[in-house]
Amino acid sequence: MNIIAVGLNHRTAPVELRERFAVPESHLPEALARLKRWPGIDEGVILSTCNRVELYAVVKETAHGVESLRDYLVTLASDIGWERLEPHLYCLDGAEAIRHLFRVAASLDSMVVGEPQILGQVKEAYDVALTHKATGVVLNKVMKKAISVGKRVRTETGIAEHAVSVSYAAVELAKKIFQNLSEKTVLLVGIGEMGKLAARHLIGAGVRHVMIANRNYERAIDVATQFNALPVPFSQVHHEMAGADIVLCATAADAYVIGPDDVHRALRSRKNRPMFLIDISDPRNIDPAVGSLDNAYLYNIDDLQSQVVTNLGQRGLEALKAEDIVRVEVPPVVVWLKSLEVVPTIVALRRKADSILREEIDRILAKLGPLSARQRELVEELATAITNKLLHGPLIALKAEADSSNGALFAETAQRLFDLEKELECIAKAQSSEQERG
Amino acid sequence: MNVLFFEVTLLFYFLGTTLFLVQLAGRWEGIWKPAFVVAGIGFFFHTLALVSRMIEGGHIPLTSMHEALSFFSWALVMFFLVVELRYRVHILGSFILPMAFVSLISAAALPKEIRVLEPIFRNVWMHVTLSLLGTVAFAVAFVAGLMYLIQEHMLKSKHLDGLYHKLPALDFLDELNGKAISFGFPLLTLGIITGALFAEFARGSFLNWNAEQIGALGTWLFYLIVLLGRVTVGWRAKKAAYLTVVGFAGVVFTLVGVILKGQHPFA
Numbered sequence: 001m002n003i004i005a006v007g008l009n010h011r012t013a014p015v016e017l018r019e020r021f022a023v024p025e026s027h028l029p030e031a032l033a034r035l036k037r038w039p040g041i042d043e044g045v046i047l048s049t050c051n052r053v054e055l056y057a058v059v060k061e062t063a064h065g066v067e068s069l070r071d072y073l074v075t076l077a078s079d080i081g082w083e084r085l086e087p088h089l090y091c092l093d094g095a096e097a098i099r100h101l102f103r104v105a106a107s108l109d110s111m112v113v114g115e116p117q118i119l120g121q122v123k124e125a126y127d128v129a130l131t132h133k134a135t136g137v138v139l140n141k142v143m144k145k146a147i148s149v150g151k152r153v154r155t156e157t158g159i160a161e162h163a164v165s166v167s168y169a170a171v172e173l174a175k176k177i178f179q180n181l182s183e184k185t186v187l188l189v190g191i192g193e194m195g196k197l198a199a200r201h202l203i204g205a206g207v208r209h210v211m212i213a214n215r216n217y218e219r220a221i222d223v224a225t226q227f228n229a230l231p232v233p234f235s236q237v238h239h240e241m242a243g244a245d246i247v248l249c250a251t252a253a254d255a256y257v258i259g260p261d262d263v264h265r266a267l268r269s270r271k272n273r274p275m276f277l278i279d280i281s282d283p284r285n286i287d288p289a290v291g292s293l294d295n296a297y298l299y300n301i302d303d304l305q306s307q308v309v310t311n312l313g314q315r316g317l318e319a320l321k322a323e324d325i326v327r328v329e330v331p332p333v334v335v336w337l338k339s340l341e342v343v344p345t346i347v348a349l350r351r352k353a354d355s356i357l358r359e360e361i362d363r364i365l366a367k368l369g370p371l372s373a374r375q376r377e378l379v380e381e382l383a384t385a386i387t388n389k390l391l392h393g394p395l396i397a398l399k400a401e402a403d404s405s406n407g408a409l410f411a412e413t414a415q416r417l418f419d420l421e422k423e424l425e426c427i428a429k430a431q432s433s434e435q436e437r438g
Numbered sequence: 439m440n441v442l443f444f445e446v447t448l449l450f451y452f453l454g455t456t457l458f459l460v461q462l463a464g465r466w467e468g469i470w471k472p473a474f475v476v477a478g479i480g481f482f483f484h485t486l487a488l489v490s491r492m493i494e495g496g497h498i499p500l501t502s503m504h505e506a507l508s509f510f511s512w513a514l515v516m517f518f519l520v521v522e523l524r525y526r527v528h529i530l531g532s533f534i535l536p537m538a539f540v541s542l543i544s545a546a547a548l549p550k551e552i553r554v555l556e557p558i559f560r561n562v563w564m565h566v567t568l569s570l571l572g573t574v575a576f577a578v579a580f581v582a583g584l585m586y587l588i589q590e591h592m593l594k595s596k597h598l599d600g601l602y603h604k605l606p607a608l609d610f611l612d613e614l615n616g617k618a619i620s621f622g623f624p625l626l627t628l629g630i631i632t633g634a635l636f637a638e639f640a641r642g643s644f645l646n647w648n649a650e651q652i653g654a655l656g657t658w659l660f661y662l663i664v665l666l667g668r669v670t671v672g673w674r675a676k677k678a679a680y681l682t683v684v685g686f687a688g689v690v691f692t693l694v695g696v697i698l699k700g701q702h703p704f705a
Contacts, residue, residue: 272672273674
């Protein structure tokens, strides 16, 4: 028995390929049910986000399991064959698979290291698999551990501390100019996606007053209702700027929309209260000369981007701490997994010995004819003593190796030597039916 | 006894200053906690020093330059502790505490003996307290202005590192600056009026145009303009920060003048 992971992510595969294999939320129950029934797979979890599609599974036999899981993955995208997929695929097993899962949950494997969404996505993937009974003893434990490692990394390292998206960098800057964003007014000029995203971040950070201007006034009204904002005719932008603490410019214009004179006038009527001007349009919409005015702070997309890069470097340092956390969290799980293999082997060996014992005693007693109670007792004692003494060595050895890295090898050897396959199957069946009831 | 307390205070302020300077330079974020505790203990001993000095001398200990500087330092630290508890602006300690320490060590260098209070000086403490509290407010305005200029520079140069993360928002600093001046100005005004009354009473003339009186009047006029400029024509933000930094230099200059020339009845 082993835990394996097969998948493709933002590093190994382009988005065109990843999105073909992505499993939408609505298809997840069906996909999990199919995975659970797939040959050689005992437990499974599907983690499908825009940056990765990964399958985690518990299999009886590693090599066959990996092959089987890869075959399953291919079925997720009907029109893409194995040849195209293969170079983008990674297959991991045992400690490596566990370590990978922990790194994913800790956001160390993300495109933007430290991004907060992935932990929630891991949790979601596990919850869905749990509700659809695709997981068992092993994945329940390992997934829960992965989530707790993810949480630990978030609380114990600064991995998620500094802004690493342009929108968020803008919010962080705004907070260094204005103490209390809830009293501040944002003027959004242009309603491109980037502009709306940044405005949404600012609202999330507490801004309550938003004005929206657009060349097409109808659309400004549309968006304004979405944002609970005030629509402003485009011709009024320069006038309204006096009331805006933050001006967010993101139009498709190919010339400057706001110049130093406009800002100078606005600052004068604001009695020099500082203004934060964010130009996230390309080409730029705010004349760079605005930046040299006192009390006007102009940041364009490149400035914000370079701030993001600096913060990413900062995160790199914190990521090292996070890697350390992952490093210490993996081995205990591996040990536990190994002991899982040994324990059923011990049980199976005991059970096999007992059944042989029972069978042989019954057979010999039938042949011996009538015996006194004392004689029967002695026959049974003899047989039991022989089996116990014979098993003593192997059982002790198995128990001793349960936690070591040799556990699996010992278990497999014992299974082969004593031919325990049937018994193990019985035990596995009993376990899974117990879990279904539980 | 008061001298012992004074020296213990000096030790704690030195320690607090060191910790707060480490905060300014270093990356250890939690350092404000021990620094705050050390400053608090120092403040406790400082209070003891002032109270025991009052009991030993039998009058409010504001009759010599040593006592004035010690009181100035005490009021600064008190201000810092209150603001820290209220607003959690840890970085403020890195500016205020060194200032309090410098003031206290200057006090330590001056004659420390408790003077026998001539009857004529009995009510001089009112003038001294008001002027000193006004000066503390200007010192706070100075610190806010200095922090503003640093943060302003970081934001303008887009060099967003180190201190940028530790300093508070620009508008908070500007507000602190404005509040400190509108608080300090009336105090200084009253301090000057009581001083003039005292001079009239002691020497028979309100004003005798000596250096520190001219300095005090100049300071008063300067802050009056700063205050009016803020209210009327929007001298806030960067301009206000500059003016208060420069203005406080004038205050320190006047104070040093008073100490060196020794004309003031104080020195």
